[in-house]
Amino acid sequence: MEPTPHLLVLDPQDEIREVCVSLIRNLGYQAGGAASAAEAWQRLEAEPCDLMLMDIRLPDMNGMELLQRLRQTWPQMPVLILTAYASVGSAVEAMKLGASDYITKPFDMDELRLLLQSWGRRLHLSPENQLRSSLPGQGSFGSLIGISPPMQAVFRLIMKVAQNRYPVLLLGESGTGKELVARALHYQSAFRDRPFIPVDCSALVPSLIESELFGYVKGAFTGANRNHAGLLEVAQGGTVFLDEIGELPLDLQAKLLRAIQEREVRPLGSTRSVPIDVRLVAATNRDLQAAVASGAFRKDLFFRLNVINIKLPPLRDRMMDLPLLIEHFLEKYNRPGGPAKSFDETALARMLRYSWPGNVRELENCVERAVALASGPLMQVSDLPSPMRDWGLAMTAAPAVAPAIRPLAETEREAILNALNLLKGDKLLAARLLGIGKTTLYRKLKQYGQLSPPAAEARSAGLGN
Numbered sequence: 001m002e003p004t005p006h007l008l009v010l011d012p013q014d015e016i017r018e019v020c021v022s023l024i025r026n027l028g029y030q031a032g033g034a035a036s037a038a039e040a041w042q043r044l045e046a047e048p049c050d051l052m053l054m055d056i057r058l059p060d061m062n063g064m065e066l067l068q069r070l071r072q073t074w075p076q077m078p079v080l081i082l083t084a085y086a087s088v089g090s091a092v093e094a095m096k097l098g099a100s101d102y103i104t105k106p107f108d109m110d111e112l113r114l115l116l117q118s119w120g121r122r123l124h125l126s127p128e129n130q131l132r133s134s135l136p137g138q139g140s141f142g143s144l145i146g147i148s149p150p151m152q153a154v155f156r157l158i159m160k161v162a163q164n165r166y167p168v169l170l171l172g173e174s175g176t177g178k179e180l181v182a183r184a185l186h187y188q189s190a191f192r193d194r195p196f197i198p199v200d201c202s203a204l205v206p207s208l209i210e211s212e213l214f215g216y217v218k219g220a221f222t223g224a225n226r227n228h229a230g231l232l233e234v235a236q237g238g239t240v241f242l243d244e245i246g247e248l249p250l251d252l253q254a255k256l257l258r259a260i261q262e263r264e265v266r267p268l269g270s271t272r273s274v275p276i277d278v279r280l281v282a283a284t285n286r287d288l289q290a291a292v293a294s295g296a297f298r299k300d301l302f303f304r305l306n307v308i309n310i311k312l313p314p315l316r317d318r319m320m321d322l323p324l325l326i327e328h329f330l331e332k333y334n335r336p337g338g339p340a341k342s343f344d345e346t347a348l349a350r351m352l353r354y355s356w357p358g359n360v361r362e363l364e365n366c367v368e369r370a371v372a373l374a375s376g377p378l379m380q381v382s383d384l385p386s387p388m389r390d391w392g393l394a395m396t397a398a399p400a401v402a403p404a405i406r407p408l409a410e411t412e413r414e415a416i417l418n419a420l421n422l423l424k425g426d427k428l429l430a431a432r433l434l435g436i437g438k439t440t441l442y443r444k445l446k447q448y449g450q451l452s453p454p455a456a457e458a459r460s461a462g463l464g465n
Contacts, residue, residue, distance in 0.1 A: 004028065004029060004030050005030065005050040005120050006032070006049045006050050007024050007030065007031050007032075007049060007050065007051045007052070007053065007116070007120075008031070008032050008033070008040060008049040008051075008052045009024070009031060009033045009052075009053045009054075010033075010034045010035075010036075010039075010040040010052065010055060010058070011033070011035070011053075011054070011055040012036065012057075012058060012059050013055075014035070016055075016105070017034075017035065018033070020053060020082075020112070022336070023109065023112065023113060023116070024116060027116060027117060029116075029120055032049070035059075036058060036059055036060045036061075037058050037060050037061035038060055038061075040052075040066075041069075044074065048074060048077070049077065050077065051077065051080065051119055051120075052078070052079045053079075053080045053116075054066070054082060055081075055082045055083065056082070056094060057083070063081075063094070064094060064097060067079060067094055067098065067099060068097055070098075071097065071098040075098075078100040078101075079098070079099050079100055080101050080103065080115065080119070081099045081102035081103070082102070082103055082107070083103075083104055083105065100119075100193065100195075101119075101195060101196060103115060109332060110143040110180065110332075111179075111180075111183070113143055114180065114183050114184070115183070118187035118192055143180050143183075144177060144180050145321060145324050145325055145328055146321040146324070147320060147321060148313075148319075148320045148321045150313035150317060151313065151318055151321060154181065154310060154312060154313075157310055158181065158184050158185055158188060158310070159188065161308050162184075162185050162188040162189045163189055165279050166307045166308055167279070167280045167281070167305050167306075167307045167308070168182075168279075168280075168281045168282070168307070168308045168310060169245075169281075169282050169283070169284075169288075169306045169307075169308070169309040169310075170182060170281065170282065170284075170310050170312065171283075171284065171288075171309055171310070171311045171312070172283075172285065172311055172312030172313070172314070173312075173314050173359055174285045174358070174359065174361070175315075175358045175359035175360055175361030175362055176314060176359045176360060177312060178283040179198060179241065179243060179283070181312065182196075182198070182281040183241075185239070185281055186238070186239040186279075189279075191238060191239075191279075194238030194239070195234065195235045195236075195237075195238040196235075196238055196239045196241065197231050197234065197235045197238070197239070197240050197241065198241040198243060199212065199213065199231060199240060199241065199242055199243065200243045201242055201243060201245055201246075201248045202243075202247040203244075206249045209248070209252060210255070210268065211228065211230070211268055212230065212231055213230050213231055213232055213240075213256070213265075214255065214259070214265045214266065214267055214268060215228050215229045215230030215232075215233055215265065215267035215268070215274075216230075216269055216270075217267050217268070217269045217270045218269075219269060220267070220268040221268065221269070224268075227267075228267075230265055232265050232276050232278055233265060233274050233276055235278045236276065236278065237277055237278070238278060238279070239278065239279045239280075240279070240280055240281070241281045241282075242280060242281070242282040242283070243282075243283050244283070244284060244285075245282040245305065246285075246286035246288055246297060250296075250297075250298065253297065253298045254298065254301075256301065257298060257300055257304060259276065260280065260301075260304050261304070263276055263277065264276055280305065282305045288302055314356070315356040315359045315360055315362075315363065316355050316356055322351065322363070323429055324429075325360060326343070326348075326351065326367060327429060329363065329364050329367035329368070330342065330367060330371070333367060333368045333371040333372075334371060335371075340377065341370075341371050341374055341377050341378070342377065342434060343370070343379045343380075344378045344380050344415070344434075345414075345415035345416075345418055345434065346380065346381055347370075347379055347380050347384060349418065350381055350388060350389075351363075351384070351388065354388050365385075366384060366385055366388065369385060370383040370384060412444070413444070413448055416430070416434065416441065416444055416445070417450070419434055427441055427442070
């Protein structure tokens with residue numbers, strides 16, 4: 001049996017450190033925490049670890065200095081940087097000193113989980129077994145979740161193209177999970193140990209995008225007091241994810257096109273070019289072909305980026321994944337040690353009928369909000385956001401005459417059978433979403449005469465002969 005990887009989390013914030021340690025242990029790895037560089041060093045000397053997740057800002061030592069010492073003493077130990085600086089400048093500098101990857105605060109738990117899962121597999125599996133263990137199954141693929149045919153097609157395409165270096169263009173509406181797909185492409189590839197660097201082209205002014213991507217030399221402009229390597233150079237051998245590529249100005253599109261074609265970049269103010277070897281994954285929610293037709297996006301760059309494209313389906317086109325996603329987000333936002341919250345049948349039915357214009361991001365926000373605001377363990381329609389509470393009111397308007405009072409047992413029976421119908425007979429998932437135990441559900445179904453004989457149940461689950 002392979003040894004369980006041991007990870008060390010160095011972060012001066014108790015809450016962040018405890019969350020990371022808890023997540024690592026939930027993934028099946030060993031984990032320890034340290035609040036200072038001195039404490040981390042003592043732990044490493046007593047028991048060297050397989051991977052370290054560390055904040056770059058420490059109370060007793062400069063994080064860059066510690067990283068240099070770690071690289072000298074334990075050169076084979078991957079170090080992942082956790083930083084609160086959104087400019088990524090400090091993280092890029094850390095990666096030049098030998099850090100393996102970075103994630104910024106406030107971080108997304110799914111993003112951190114995917115990063116740790118990938119590195120955890122690397123620590124004790126051969127390359128062949130890494131690939132085999134990452135094949136989609138049981139409705140999930142890293143942090144991507146889905147049993148619907150459109151999502152299974154996305155999973156297969158990721159596995160098919162992850163091992164090559166061709167550019168990939170990710171298409172789809174906002175909130176469909178394009179960055180998760182980009183990370184999956186990187187971490188399922190043979191160059192997963194190289195950097196993955198995301199760049200939001202819509203979040204920075206053009207001058208900053210140019211200097212971040214291509215770098216600059218000392219004296220290139222006012223304030224350029226030293227040479228600065230661009231992200232296309234820093235990510236050597238890895239992946240650069242260009243999010244919202246449709247927002248890139250035309251002059252920078254031309255410079256990016258030249259970098260892709262010539263496989264080199266020229267930093268601002270420099271007369272020399274620097275060779276690069278990176279994989280580009282670009283994403284947009286815009287219609288790039290329409291942008292090409294209107295002259296807002298270069299046709300030649302579009303063709304260079306669109307070697308392989310993956311179109312992510314909107315949530316309304318993969319509604320059979322909704323119960324799995326709801327369960328996933330409930331597990332994520334239910335407070336450890338507190339009462340597990342779930343949706344009642346009416347709220348669940350409303351969610352299953354809603355069109356979700358904001359896609360998976362809107363669903364996650366909805367679940368998080370409901371868990372935060374619900375006063376009891378059973379969340380109701382009143383705990384949902386207003387667009388969802390108002391959805392379909394014309395179809396479900398109260399009748400003019402007040403309905404007759406129904407026995408509680410009858411209402412309970414209807415809720416259970418409706419949930420099973422909506423979930424295609426999945427009893428375990430129905431029990432979780434209804435907030436009852438599996439044994440209780442089976443007892444109720446037996447009372448209703450709806451429970452199949454044990455042999456039939458086994459055959460339907462693939463357990464019989």
